[in-house]
Amino acid sequence: MRRILVLTGKLIGDLIDFFYPPFKRYFSRQFFRYGVSGAANVGFDWLLYFVVYNYVIQKQFVPLGFVTISPHIAALLITFPVTLFSGFLLQKYVTFTSSDLRGKEQLVRYMAVVGVNLLINYFGLKLLVEVLHLYPTPSKMVVTLICTIFSYFSQKTFTFKIKN
Structure with a gap:
């Protein structure tokens, strides 16, 4: 599994580096990778949140017995761990290798x-x-x-x- 993550990280890093030359005089390669992979993770977070909020939670309150969670907070609680982990993997295998x-x-x-x-x-x-x-x-x-x-x-x- 680690080998797959390393190879995937290298592939993503090489793709990001393809677009790096025009920005070379403004940012280090590492900072550029950080920004692009971070922005991609934010986009993923927004998309995942939209899907969970609209199609999984279906904009409904989520009763847990002892407490009821509003739909926007329930969607956050579901998506946050996913994008936290995806952000970590991007930084570990793409930016700070x-x-x-x-x-x-x-x-x-x-x-x-x-x-x-x-x-x-x-x-x-x-x-x-x-x-x-x-x-x-x-x-x-x-x-x-x-x-x-x-x-x-x-x-x-x-x-x-x-x-x-």
Whole structure:
């Protein structure tokens, strides 16, 4: 299975690298791969969320006996683990392929960085929308940019760092 993941990651990396030359003077190859694979994972997340919300949950509340979950939160709870894992695999096998840390350690660290990103999103939106009274969509865009930069450097120096 690992061999398949490595080969698939190389294939995806080579495909991304095909489009890299015009951006060479603006971004490192690694940052370009990070951005493209991250954007692809976001697109996958949006598509999966749409399908789960509209066709699996069917916009219905989900009763669990002790609590009822709203359809948009239920769809999030179903899709989040899938796209968390797909994002991890893309970063491990496409972007940060030189790391010599064990896969389990990388996954735990990746999940920690994602957790911090969730907190940055939450508190950033609270600050920009509720305290500074900025519009939500531009606020989300600013927070996403901050998270992207934070996440790239965190993944590079913490999650997928090279020991030696």
